[in-house]
Amino acid sequence: MVASASPAPLEPPVLADDPVLDMLNTLANIDGVPLDFWQADADVERWLVRLEWVQEGSVPAFETGALLGTARALREVIRELVAARKAGEPGDPTALNGFLRKAVSHPQLVWPASGAPQLERQRKQQTPEQFLSPIAEAAANLLVGADFNLIRRCEHPDCILWFYDRTKAHKRRWCSMALCGNRHKVAEFRKRKLKL
Numbered sequence: 001m002v003a004s005a006s007p008a009p010l011e012p013p014v015l016a017d018d019p020v021l022d023m024l025n026t027l028a029n030i031d032g033v034p035l036d037f038w039q040a041d042a043d044v045e046r047w048l049v050r051l052e053w054v055q056e057g058s059v060p061a062f063e064t065g066a067l068l069g070t071a072r073a074l075r076e077v078i079r080e081l082v083a084a085r086k087a088g089e090p091g092d093p094t095a096l097n098g099f100l101r102k103a104v105s106h107p108q109l110v111w112p113a114s115g116a117p118q119l120e121r122q123r124k125q126q127t128p129e130q131f132l133s134p135i136a137e138a139a140a141n142l143l144v145g146a147d148f149n150l151i152r153r154c155e156h157p158d159c160i161l162w163f164y165d166r167t168k169a170h171k172r173r174w175c176s177m178a179l180c181g182n183r184h185k186v187a188e189f190r191k192r193k194l195k196l
Contacts, residue, residue, distance in 0.1 A: 012037035012047065015176050018164040019051050020139045021151070024079050025161045025175075032158050038075075041067040053134060060125050070128035074099055078139045082162065085148055096136055103133030156180035 012026040026037045026047060038044050044067050048054045059067070077095040084091035104124040111117040125131045150165040154175035161175035174180040 010035070010037060011050070013161065013176065013179075014051065016161070016163040017166045018142065018146075018151075019053070020078060020135065020142045021082070021162040021164055022051060023047075023075055023135060023139075024082065026075065027079075027160070029158050029160050036072075038068060038072060041065065044068055044071045060131060062128050062131075067128045067131070070132055074132055074136060074139075078136075081139070081143055082151070085143055086151060086153075091143075096140060099129055099133060099136035100140060102127065102129035103137065104130060105133075154180050 012022070012028065014022050014025075016022045016025055028035055028037070038047070041062070041064065045054075045059045048059065049056045073095075077099070081091040081093065081096060105121050107119045108122045109117055110120050123130065123133065146164065150170055152163060152165055152172070153159075154161045154163070155173045156175075159175055159180050161180075163172065163175055165172040
């Protein structure tokens with residue numbers, strides 16, 4: 001008897017053109033049903049590797065569930081601040097600043113034998129907060145430096161995904177033409193057919 005392989009876990013879409021917004025998109029609506037792609041520490045680890053926040057095998061061993069809980073908490077802190085910034089309302093940075101305070105880092109000079117010297121930031125990673133602090137820092141930079149006229153939510157009424165419109169004409173409406181854009185076109189086609 002051949003053992004069946006367990007199905008590959010669903011992966012969140014990577015289509016926001018910004019890794020911080022892609023983090024928000026790890027919580028999505030699939031066929032109108034909310035889905036959190038992060039159900040375990042391993043899901044967060046896979047996502048961090050996929051988006052190149054860390055290299056495979058470099059995630060420290062934390063207490064079971066600690067990375068998941070911390071990543072979800074950071075995601076929601078960032079979501080609230082991005083939504084407030086997009087709405088032109090003041091946000092409360094207290095929770096994000098708490099993550100930023102946990103970032104213990106220092107520059108390190110690296111000088112490979114075959115290249116020029118460069119500075120790399122070395123970070124303590126003893127806690128999940130310290131480990132995820134680069135994402136908190138990237139979120140703070142996004143909130144301060146991004147053009148929020150170009151940060152949008154998908155226009156499909158059932159979709160909650162965010163994206164940074166980096167298209168030349170800045171007319172992007174959908175998280176993905178293949179997903180929501182196509183669904184919208186099909187729905188509009190059906191409406192026209194019913195009117196005939």
